Amino acid sequence: MELENLTISKTHRGLIKKEFSALEICQAYLEKIESEDKKINAFLTITKDLALSQAKKVDDMISTGRKIPLISAVPCAIKDIILVEDVKCTAGSKILENYIAPYDATVIKKLKGENCVILGKTNLDEFAMGSSTENSAFFPTKNPHNLARVPGGSSGGSAAAVAADECIFALGSDTGGSIRQPASFCGMVGLKPTYGAVSRFGLIAFASSLDQIGPITKTVEDAKIVFDVIKGKDEMDSTSVESPEIKNWELKIKNLVIGVPKEYFTMPTGRQVKGIDPEVEKVIKQAIKKYEEMGAKVEEISLPHTEYALPCYYIIAPSEASANLARYDGIKYGHSETRNPESEIRNLLDVYLKSREEGFGPEVRRRIILGTYVLSAGYYEAYYLRAQKVRTLVKEDFDKAFRNVDAIFTPVSPTPAFKLGEKIDDPLTMYLSDIFTISVNLAGLPALSLPCGKVDNLPVGLQIIGKPFEESKILEIGKIFEKNL
Amino acid sequence: MITKKDVQHVTKLARLGLTQKEIEKFQRELSKILDYIEKLGDEDKSSSLPFAIARVKEVDISKTEPPLVEAKVKKRTKSSSPVEPTSHSITRALAKGGDEASTSSTEVENIMREDEVKSQKSKVKSQKLMELAPETKNGYLKTKPIL
Numbered sequence: 001m002e003l004e005n006l007t008i009s010k011t012h013r014g015l016i017k018k019e020f021s022a023l024e025i026c027q028a029y030l031e032k033i034e035s036e037d038k039k040i041n042a043f044l045t046i047t048k049d050l051a052l053s054q055a056k057k058v059d060d061m062i063s064t065g066r067k068i069p070l071i072s073a074v075p076c077a078i079k080d081i082i083l084v085e086d087v088k089c090t091a092g093s094k095i096l097e098n099y100i101a102p103y104d105a106t107v108i109k110k111l112k113g114e115n116c117v118i119l120g121k122t123n124l125d126e127f128a129m130g131s132s133t134e135n136s137a138f139f140p141t142k143n144p145h146n147l148a149r150v151p152g153g154s155s156g157g158s159a160a161a162v163a164a165d166e167c168i169f170a171l172g173s174d175t176g177g178s179i180r181q182p183a184s185f186c187g188m189v190g191l192k193p194t195y196g197a198v199s200r201f202g203l204i205a206f207a208s209s210l211d212q213i214g215p216i217t218k219t220v221e222d223a224k225i226v227f228d229v230i231k232g233k234d235e236m237d238s239t240s241v242e243s244p245e246i247k248n249w250e251l252k253i254k255n256l257v258i259g260v261p262k263e264y265f266t267m268p269t270g271r272q273v274k275g276i277d278p279e280v281e282k283v284i285k286q287a288i289k290k291y292e293e294m295g296a297k298v299e300e301i302s303l304p305h306t307e308y309a310l311p312c313y314y315i316i317a318p319s320e321a322s323a324n325l326a327r328y329d330g331i332k333y334g335h336s337e338t339r340n341p342e343s344e345i346r347n348l349l350d351v352y353l354k355s356r357e358e359g360f361g362p363e364v365r366r367r368i369i370l371g372t373y374v375l376s377a378g379y380y381e382a383y384y385l386r387a388q389k390v391r392t393l394v395k396e397d398f399d400k401a402f403r404n405v406d407a408i409f410t411p412v413s414p415t416p417a418f419k420l421g422e423k424i425d426d427p428l429t430m431y432l433s434d435i436f437t438i439s440v441n442l443a444g445l446p447a448l449s450l451p452c453g454k455v456d457n458l459p460v461g462l463q464i465i466g467k468p469f470e471e472s473k474i475l476e477i478g479k480i481f482e483k484n485l
Numbered sequence: 486m487i488t489k490k491d492v493q494h495v496t497k498l499a500r501l502g503l504t505q506k507e508i509e510k511f512q513r514e515l516s517k518i519l520d521y522i523e524k525l526g527d528e529d530k531s532s533s534l535p536f537a538i539a540r541v542k543e544v545d546i547s548k549t550e551p552p553l554v555e556a557k558v559k560k561r562t563k564s565s566s567p568v569e570p571t572s573h574s575i576t577r578a579l580a581k582g583g584d585e586a587s588t589s590s591t592e593v594e595n596i597m598r599e600d601e602v603k604s605q606k607s608k609v610k611s612q613k614l615m616e617l618a619p620e621t622k623n624g625y626l627k628t629k630p631i632l
Contacts, residue, residue: 102613195575209572238596239573311522322499329500331628333617338629348629349500357502365501369492369511370518372499383522388570395571428517444574468575 001028003165008222022073026055029075042161046120054117069114077161077170080121083202091204092126092136095335095359105202107230122157126361128206131433135363149417152182159186169217175210177437180449184412184461187451191223195444196241199234207320210441220478243469251476259301259405276414283453283460284411303397309439315387322371330355395443408465412449416458446471450478
């Protein structure tokens with residue numbers, strides 16, 4: 001079976017026309033994972049029995065002549081920070097190495113409800129903290145385009161699995177770029193939805209005011225199909241909302257106004273680090289020019305607080321993480337020193353200290369310490385409160401810009417995929433690779449990462465940012481580019 | 486500059502065990518990160534604020550200054566209004582009202598529900614949660630003594 005160009009709608013057509021069965025396609029992907037994933041290391045867990053039973057259900061439905069939803073029997077992979085009932089969920093951490101999820105995340109419930117086939121759980125940076133998937137406590141994942149390069153992160157396993165044709169689509173989560181940057185590095189489409197568009201229930205929390213679940217796919221059409229299945233208000237996540245319908249809107253390229261923020265091209269990304277790679281800039285500018293040639297109006301805009309977004313993020317995200325990760329205490333679940341018969345713990349404090357010391361990896365500890373520090377007495381106002389005010393300013397920049405433009409185009413990342421090991425010893429340099437994606441999370445906006453070209457055979461992604469709840473608009477805008485490629 | 490003592494203090498607050506060697510490593514790394522966060526503002530010559538975030542002129546800095554930023558902080562200009570902090574970026578108003586609604590962070594409303602057991606099924610579920618704990622007794626989580 002040819003898996004390379006399979007998309008959701010092609011799979012659906014194949015099933016309806018009985019060109020292949022759901023079981024056949026499921027088995028083809030399981031075999032592909034078995035033979036290929038040794039090179040890529042995208043998967044942490046394979047859920048073979050679950051996948052086969054779901055596929056069988058769809059075959060039964062088809063054989064009895066029942067209609068099946070578009071996404072039925074489509075094989076997918078799930079970032080290992082989203083709970084799938086009775087399947088291990090590690091969050092890429094030793095502290096959850098043997099944790100079996102006691103329930104389904106809402107997005108998984110929705111996928112299962114349409115009999116989507118879950119092949120397995122994908123690798124990630126521990127607790128989604130990282131930009132290369134090298135922070136996984138288990139092993140690094142490799143970029144299918146070049147095995148010496150990282151797939152990006154933190155949803156690196158998800159992006160690599162789709163790029164290596166080990167699944168048709170994958171779910172990731174995005175707190176500061178963790179869907180868009182790996183999608184860009186692996187040449188895939190990634191959608192970070194508006195904050196609240198998709199329920200976070202069953203997503204292991206990193207930074208709750210920034211986290212969102214979204215799809216990584218081969219095409220924009222697939223991203224839309226998956227997003228439509230997983231979105232919606234959920235009583236289990238009180239920050240989730242029903243996305244409002246966009247009425248009377250049809251994309252006319254002649255009326256489209258695209259904003260290009262000048263700061264993204266001129267900003268130095270730090271003292272030691274250069275700004276955007278000139279080759280990446282060229283590819284992005286070509287893509288923007290293409291839209292212009294198709295009739296869109298391109299305007300330079302300004303998002304003046306862009307350079308404060310990264311420091312702001314590295315106060316807010318670790319603050320929220322330090323609170324969220326307090327739950328790993330060695331008492332309720334996860335790694336616990338009380339399970340170690342040789343342990344010399346005497347009291348409760350020892351259980352906390354030891355369990356957390358053994359369970360958390362270096363990046364997670366770094367962020368817990370940073371977050372605890374900036375929230376501690378005497379520093380709260382200097383850091384956290386100020387960061388939240390800057391967050392308002394970053395958001396207002398976007399509000400102002402969106403009065404005059406329909407969408408904002410930027411690069412996803414200043415460079416294409418970097419080499420394994422290149423940044424792992426320098427946390428700050430690693431943080432800077434998120435510089436173009438972070439503002440979007442602070443402002444809660446939807447953004448699409450769209451493959452738009454290559455530099456040295458490595459994919460480059462264009463970021464299309466939209467107004468809140470206008471996912472369908474940015475998806476339509478992305479689709480035009482795909483069609484005219 | 487974050488000191489070794491700071492790191493030790495914070496690891497205690499965070500209930501995180503660290504070895505001496507790690508404390509030194511984190512002191513170096515965190516100093517570098519905090520340096521980045523704080524000194525970014527220095528590069529902007531239009532402002533003498535020491536802290537990237539304080540540089541933003543609208544930020545209300547009239548309150549008591551914490552130790553870190555006491556030195557070079559300028560008084561907020563009178564004409565600008567204070568900026569409200571954002572903790573929730575998307576509002577209900579926006580979700581209801583479509584694309585023209587304001588996105589100011591003050592319109593967030595609380596979502597409340599009763600705290601009650603919903604069905605028999607949740608008993609099975611809570612049992613499943615209890616099974617994840619290393620030690621339980623009579624339906625309670627068991628811990629080591631506090632003292």
